Amino acid sequence: MDFELSSEHAAWQRLVREFCEAEIKPYAAEVDETAQMHWDSIRKMRDIGLLGLDVPEEHGGIGLDALGIAIAVEELGRACGSTALSLAAHNGLGSAPIGRWGTDAQKAAYLPKLLSGDYLGALALTEPSAGSDLAGGVQTSARLDGDTWVIDGSKAWITNAGIAPVITVLLRTNKAAGTNGFSMMLVETNAPGLTIDKPEKKMGLKGSPTYMMSFDGVRVPHEAILGEEGRGFQQTMQVLDSGRIGIGALSVGLAQAAFEEGVKYATQRHAFGKPIAEHQAIQWMIADAALEIEASRLMVYKAAWMKDQGKSFGKMAAMAKLKASEVAEKVSHNAIQIHGSYGYSREYPVERIYRDQRLMTIGEGTSEIQRMVIARRVLQEFS
Secondary structure (H helix, E strand, C coil): CCCCCCHHHHHHHHHHHHHHHHHCHHHHHHHHHHCCCCHHHHHHHHHHCCCCCCCCHHHCCCCCCHHHHHHHHHHHHHHCHHHHHHHHHHHHHHHHHHHHHCCHHHHHHHHHHHCCCCCCCEEECCECCECCCHHHHCCCEEEEECCEEEEEEEEEEEECHHHCCEEEEEEECCCCCHHHHEEEEEEECCCCCEEECCCCCCCCCCCCCEEEEEEEEEEEEHHHEECCCCCHHHHHHHHHHHHHHHHHHHHHHHHHHHHHHHHHHHHHCEECCEEHHHCHHHHHHHHHHHHHHHHHHHHHHHHHHHHHCCCCCHHHHHHHHHHHHHHHHHHHHHHHHHHHHHHHCCCCHHHHHHHHHHHHHCCCCCHHHHHHHHHHHHHHHHC
């Protein structure tokens, strides 16, 4: 059992960290304040492969393994939560399904655009009345009319929708078929009848745009199906399992950033005649943070390793996401506590990090849903 990164993974980690330190982190506060992505930085990502993590090399990506992707998302999260979330969604939710299930024609039509740096990819699952309960709650539907599908309904909280050239959409195509009645379809964002509203006003992750979408008789060709008709729900579950590794890695990155800011401030701030880092109360916060971040990172890396080994990784991904997201909340909370009143100021990064991490225990399945997923799989193992 070897807990060291391979030389290739270690070199990749250094490359991404150096890029993030130079091109992402300096603009993190601006991205948050303006609620606008720093597109110059996004375009520069083309040169090191950050826009095609999940895309095979023959289609312009770098075809990275799950561990390499987790490393990249963690480093992005350490630099800027907004950028990390949009990039994680672009790679894992927007590009990966096309690379995995798309036809040659679909890949040729959409992957070059998604890798160009001018757009980011998106996946539309959630609806105004369907979040955790996708199987029972998704009502947005597509019906065949001749050789075209006609789509009606709405989607909510869709990351990157307004900056994507095409969106993969989960739709009901057979209401009588249960979980076998869903299909994924590729819908171009300029399709007549598709309305993408203005970005939502959010507590955090302001630079990662999130949208409401509505479909009013949107027509797409029959070949817009991604993968097999009737397999959309199963495809979604596979995407979410992988996505939980990504959110876990992002949570570790946010926690690491808050931790580093807290330690730095604790060594600089003096109280009662010495740096506050020398006071036991602060030391315990630092020790707990170091412990919990290390545990979270190991769990995320294990989930990624299991995926790379072809093992069943869904339970581990849920455990890693649950642990890392709750650790991010605790560590960022204590980082503000270490800063005292300065931590409440927007002049210090910990205020932004605290707001950004709050989504981590909600997105890609709430903490409550993760506990349900974990418990069910544990019980299956004992049955």
